Amino acid sequence: MTAQPAPPARRTGLIIAIVAGAVALLLLLVCGVGVFLWYRLDGGGGGRDLSAVVNYRETNPDALGREHQPDGSTISYPMRPPAGGPHYNRWQNCNGDIYPEPIEEGNAVHSLEHGAVWITYREGLSPDEVERLAERVRGQTYMMMSPYHFLGSKVTLQAWGYQLMVEDVDDERIDEFIRQYRETATVEPGATCGGGITTTTR
Numbered sequence: 001m002t003a004q005p006a007p008p009a010r011r012t013g014l015i016i017a018i019v020a021g022a023v024a025l026l027l028l029l030v031c032g033v034g035v036f037l038w039y040r041l042d043g044g045g046g047g048r049d050l051s052a053v054v055n056y057r058e059t060n061p062d063a064l065g066r067e068h069q070p071d072g073s074t075i076s077y078p079m080r081p082p083a084g085g086p087h088y089n090r091w092q093n094c095n096g097d098i099y100p101e102p103i104e105e106g107n108a109v110h111s112l113e114h115g116a117v118w119i120t121y122r123e124g125l126s127p128d129e130v131e132r133l134a135e136r137v138r139g140q141t142y143m144m145m146s147p148y149h150f151l152g153s154k155v156t157l158q159a160w161g162y163q164l165m166v167e168d169v170d171d172e173r174i175d176e177f178i179r180q181y182r183e184t185a186t187v188e189p190g191a192t193c194g195g196g197i198t199t200t201t202r
Contacts, residue, residue: 048176050164056083057161064161066113066187075106081120081148081156082109083163093196094118096139099146101200111144112160115186116193117178119145121155121169129154129169136174142183142193146200159185 056063056079064084069075071088078085088106092099094116108118119133125147133155137143148156153165157174159181166173 048172050173050176050180052164052173053177054079054083054163055161056163061161069106071106073106077105077109079163080150080152081105081118081158081163083158084112084160085109087113091193091196092144093198094144094193095141096137097144097198098134098137099144099198099200101147101202102149103144103146103200107197108144108146108158111193111196112158113186113188114142114191114193115160115183115188116142116144117182117185118158119143119155119174120148120151120158121145122151122153123147123149125154125169132169133174136178140182143178144193160187161185 060078063078065086067086068089069086071090073088075082075086075088082105086106087109088104089110090107091110091114092103092107094111094114102123112118119137121130121133133145137145154167155165155169155171155174157164157166157177159177162177162181162185164173164177
């Protein structure tokens with residue numbers, strides 16, 4: 001039987017070059033996707049930088065006492081709306097509750113202790129803007145929202161020890177704040193958001 005001639009060297013070199021090129025292209029693609037995702041989520045995610053969040057756990061931990069006070073008693077908070085501190089015995093229901101009127105601060109703060117994010121908005125916000133905020137709350141556990149008297153910014157978000165103020169209901173930091181702090185900011189792990197009161201101050 002006649003032995004087959006060895007493949008030409010240049011064909012072998014061409015195959016190696018094609019394989020190496022394909023591997024390099026695949027690595028470039030994977031790295032590109034990774035960089036894009038990092039940029040979107042962390043490095044330049046279109047306004048998702050949470051450096052504007054006030055961290056009272058670091059700046060004013062003494063304001064975050066957890067004492068229960070009698071319902072209806074006067075509680076003085078150093079921040080408005082409050083983002084933690086002494087609170088009433090009963091919590092505000094916070095399973096996607098959308099309150100059309102202001103709620104008692106003492107009940108709301110108790111909900112924050114349980115891990116809720118409380119969205120507050122300036123009274124007089126347009127119905128369309130209120131609805132765009134409500135879409136983030138409706139059907140979500142550990143979430144609630146309500147208007148707030150004399151709010152310093154158009155919208156604020158509170159979790160236990162954290163607060164963010166924004167001037168646009170479409171600000172992407174709203175979603176990032178919710179993602180970061182809903183349930184995770186609790187200082188009473190396992191506490192429910194159900195079974196709370198649903199009354200407002202009006």
